[in-house]
Amino acid sequence: MALPAPHLDDRRFQQFVDDAKRYIQQACPEWTDHNVSDPGVTLVEAVAHMADQLVYRLNRVPEKNHLAFLDLLGVTLFPPAAARADVTFRLSAPQPEPVLLPAGTEVSTGRTETEEAVVFATTDDLTVVPCSLTHLLRQEAGGTPEDRFQSMLGGEDVPAFSPLPRVGDLLLLGLSAAVPDCVLVLDLDSRVDGVGVDPRRPPLVWEAWSAAEGWTACEVDEDTTGGLNRPGEVVLHVPSGHALSRLGGHEAGWVRCRVVEPAAGLPSYSESPTVRAAGAFTIGGTVRAAHAETVRNELLGESEGVPGQRVRLAHAPVVDRPPLLLQIAEHADDDEASEPGAGWLEWTAVRDFASSRPGDRHFTLDATTGEIAFGPSVRQPDGTLRQFGAVPPKGAAIRALRYGTGGGRAGNVARSTISVLRSSIPYIARVENREAARGGVDGETVEEAKARAPITLRAQERAVTARDYEELARRAAPEAARIACLAADAAEAGENAVRVLVVPQAVPDRGGRLRFEQLVPGGELLSRVTGFLDERRPLGTRLAVGPPFYQGVTVVATLHAFRAADAERVRAGALDVLYAYLDPLTGGAHGEGWAFGRPLRAGEVFAALQRVPGVELVDEVLLHPADPLTGRRGDAADRIELGPSALLFPFDHRVRVIEAR
Structure with missing residues (x-):
């Protein structure tokens, strides 16, 4: 840590005046008329004011020298980073011609009385390509594709899978064109034949063919068919690599529906669903946008x-x-x-x-x-x-043809908040971000640079100590919320193994709740940190970069409210306190996130709930370890232990409030 700058003189204006009056009384005892209206006091105050200004300037000399030394060493402030989000544009209706949204299209959050709009600009061109359904194939697990398009056009009910659907059965739909990054709508006229499945969670996966990665999963935005059991629409977000390919002798942009193992506790198909009619069209597209405003054609002056x-x-x-x-x-x-x-x-x-x-x-x-x-x-x-x-x-003119300005934490907005189209684009009905924007980081301050400089000089681009690993990883991924370095277990990873834990930045949804998938770092973030540290680690050191183990915890509490308190408001306040206190990013006693490996005790939860307005008595608190993926809860306990690389994740708390009578 940088040494604090010395304070050369801590005296201020009034102290100079008081000292002058005291010294005058000692040197000239006969002068007693030293009230504020005396001309002599006016002269004393004038001199004291000049002395105060001189002391202020002298006290800034060490800081100026410190910054000058940092500048000589090449230490500069890190600039802010812009948050990024995938923004989906929806058309007012399917269009017969491609709709182009050029790079630089601006969207923003809504402006309120207290907050300015946060502006985002698209970083790439987006083309919404029109399409139609041209082929329909069925392929049983281990079999070959069978063309059923003509049968469907003839009015027949085409079974989507084998009579008794098996894992791996496929229904393949060929599109007239590849539709990368588009929102695809499949209009299906299905009958209620595929009985035995939960229509809310059918054992189906939708995939699209990508030239680089093969079959890639599509995000299902909406499925009103209930697992191909009734007429409706399946709305898919097609990945960016979607391309034309040849399958079953037909060239098309292929999308398929694949039968998979049902989730734990859910049934599978006992009979194949059927498709009587089908159609396809695009209704929008998704493109990456950054928190930045684009400035164009700015004249900067002339060359000297x-x-x-x-x-x-x-x-x-x-x-x-x-x-x-x-x-x-x-x-x-x-x-x-x-x-x-x-x-x-x-x-x-x-x-x-x-x-x-x-x-x-x-x-x-x-x-x-x-x-x-x-x-x-x-x-x-x-x-x-x-x-x-x-x-x-x-004399040559200098101009910035284009650049972006913005960045900072203000761009980390919650999902569904980017809803305003600032650029005029025809046929666009609405815009939204399906996930929260992330990656926005404020620029480095001078104080932060002064604290970083000694660490940088000591490490010299080498990762030796745990602090070195953390600082270098922070430089590689400034948008990460938390980074910690631990010595890996020698029994599992061998000797000289280092584990770096990365917690991504996450923006809670409206209501202040984090979803578990928001805390899983992406592959690009982990690869960037791994590559940066791998070049700077000592030879023979094994490096593992990944997320911590998230231990879910469910708190079941019983509270007694005061007579005048509203029970529902007390319950909502208690839930807010529980989620905030156990938050892995901003929870804990100091608001800096729950500490890695720190156990949770029931007494801490008692103390946190007792401070909720309207709570008279905390009657009972039970802690249940939980799995955030499956939702299963363990037995109640008074203490939940965590491993050194584990973090708490609040999950599905239950609070009961007993009203006073």
């Missing part, structure tokens, strides 16, 4: 024709999506209002000028302040000057 010139963007901080596109006129007399790209040269952003040659059109960007710097000219030991990077022609 000297090395090391700096210009500043009008909006900061700058995010990486969309990337900054900087252009400089080829000649000083180029017309700024000419055709886009005519007479303009594009320059490339680099991290530093160490490898830049004199003719390279390079620049550096300070994303925190928005400052752009061109290559310097450095005098060499032999007295010659070496130019790092090209110098723009004198």
Whole structure:
């Protein structure tokens, strides 16, 4: 940790005045008229004011020197990171022609009286491709595809699977075109023949063919067919790799329905469902959006024709999506209002000028302040000057054709909150984010940089201690909510094994509840941390990066309310307290998340519930270990132990409130 800056003088204005009056009385006892209206006191206060200002400036000298040293060492502030979310655009009706949503389409949250709208911009183009159903195949487990499209067109009831459906039976639907990233609607006229299944959780999986990954699972947005048992629609979100392929002698964009093992305790099909008619169309699409506003065609001034010139963007901080596109006129007399790209040269952003040659059109960007710097000219030991990077022609106009500004934690919004279309796009009825936006991180402060610098200098890009692993992993994934490094169990992982636990950032739904799937880090996040640490770990050290073990806990409590308290309000308040106190991200005694490996005792829950407004008495508290995936609960206990790499996850609490009579 950085040493605190010394406070050279802690005296202030009034202390200077009091000291002056005391010294005057000692040196000149005959002067007694020292009230606030005396002219002498006015002079004393004027001198005291100047002394106070001088002390203030002197006290800032150590901090200024500290920051200057950090700057010499190359320590700069980390810029903010922009939150990202998958945004789904819904069409007002199926369209016969493709609908294009260009990159940079802006959407936002709703604006309220107390909160400004949070603006997001799409990072890629999205094309909603129209399609229709052209083929229908059935394939029994281990068999070959059978074409049933003509039979269905003839009015026959086509069995979707074998007479007694088995795991692996397939119903394949061929589309007239591949529909990557689109919202696909399958309109199915089914009969109530597939009896024996729970229509809310049928043993079916919908998949689409991807050229890179093969059959990939589709997210089911809605299924009103009850497992192909009644007429209705199946709304699917098709993955981005969907492509045309040949199956059963037919080329199409294939989507299939596959029979799987039913969930624990649920029945399977006793008879195959049938399909009398089917159709397909697209009704929307999904694209990634970043918390950023796009700035276009911003003039930054003219080149001075000297090395090391700096210009500043009008909006900061700058995010990486969309990337900054900087252009400089080829000649000083180029017309700024000419055709886009005519007479303009594009320059490339680099991290530093160490490898830049004199003719390279390079620049550096300070994303925190928005400052752009061109290559310097450095005098060499032999007295010659070496130019790092090209110098723009004198008088040439400099412009930022496009860049994004924004970022920060404000972009981590809950699901279904991005609902406003700011760009004018025809045929779009509504927009929504099906999952919460995540990844937004505020920019680093000066105090945080001062604390980080000694650790960076000590580690020197090497992961040796547990603190080194945590700091380096934090640098690789600043959007992670929590990171911890533990020595792995030698019996399981062998000697010299290190385990890094990563808890992703998660935004609770409305009501303050986290879902279990939000706490599972994605593959891209784990791969990024693993690759970054793998290059910096000592030889012979085994590295494992993954999520902690989440131990679900269900609290069953009985409370007595005061006579004037509303029982339902007391119950809601008690549930809020339980979920907040046991939250793996913001819970615990200090609000920094439940500690890794810390056990839970019933007495802590008693104390937390007793502070709920309206609670007179906490009668009983039972702790049940629970499985968040299956929902099963264990036997009641007064204490729940956790392993060193485990975290608590609050799950399905039950609170009973007894009203006073």
